[in-house]
Amino acid sequence: MPAAAHRSRAHGLPGRAMNAAPYAPSPHRLTLRINGEAHTVAVEAWVSLLDLLRDRLDLTGTKKGCDQGQCGACTVLVGGRRILSCLQLAVMHEGSDITTVEGLARGDVLHPIQLAFLEHDALQCGYCTPGQLCSAIGLVNEGQARSLDQVRELMSGNICRCGAYAQIARAVADVALGPPPHESERTQQAIVTGTVPA
Ligand code: FES
Numbered sequence: 001m002p003a004a005a006h007r008s009r010a011h012g013l014p015g016r017a018m019n020a021a022p023y024a025p026s027p028h029r030l031t032l033r034i035n036g037e038a039h040t041v042a043v044e045a046w047v048s049l050l051d052l053l054r055d056r057l058d059l060t061g062t063k064k065g066c067d068q069g070q071c072g073a074c075t076v077l078v079g080g081r082r083i084l085s086c087l088q089l090a091v092m093h094e095g096s097d098i099t100t101v102e103g104l105a106r107g108d109v110l111h112p113i114q115l116a117f118l119e120h121d122a123l124q125c126g127y128c129t130p131g132q133l134c135s136a137i138g139l140v141n142e143g144q145a146r147s148l149d150q151v152r153e154l155m156s157g158n159i160c161r162c163g164a165y166a167q168i169a170r171a172v173a174d175v176a177l178g179p180p181p182h183e184s185e186r187t188q189q190a191i192v193t194g195t196v197p198a
């Protein structure tokens, strides 16, 4: 047996594999529905849903923060449920119905959660905001939050480097819970004349 063939078999490869061209898997063709519009794409098996959205479909509203499931910046909705798009492979989403931040408003009419964020001034740099908005809608759809504290807990997967947490929680609570009872908390916190240091 020639020496080269012997060496390659020792690594579990057929004798010719040493000189063969590198294996290039063909992309997968899949169709997804994003913000109400069907997209058919050819994508390699290792491409994340986040990279598909941002790099292939130019839907850059969804942000890449950590790219490892820790910050929530990449949150999108799949069938109304919030997911971290950096942790999902695009090929897992054949036929999925996906909503990104670009799909929340209807023309010039903002989604109620967007209006609540504006009303409460719930952003500073805005980098986390697309993920916060999608996560908030997922929270509302889940129907688990019963108090402002639960809203805070259920939004805790979305990090805000600017620290706009108090405003974000109130904005989400406005939509998830309606004005009362958490509104009463705001009333209790109202400034009373004479208590504010000069
Ligand atoms: S970018 Fe996905 S969780 Fe941070």
Ligand code: FES
Pocket: 122, 123, 124, 125, 126, 127, 128, 129, 159, 160, 161, 162, 163, 164
């Ligand atoms: S508004 Fe800046 S990171 Fe949240």
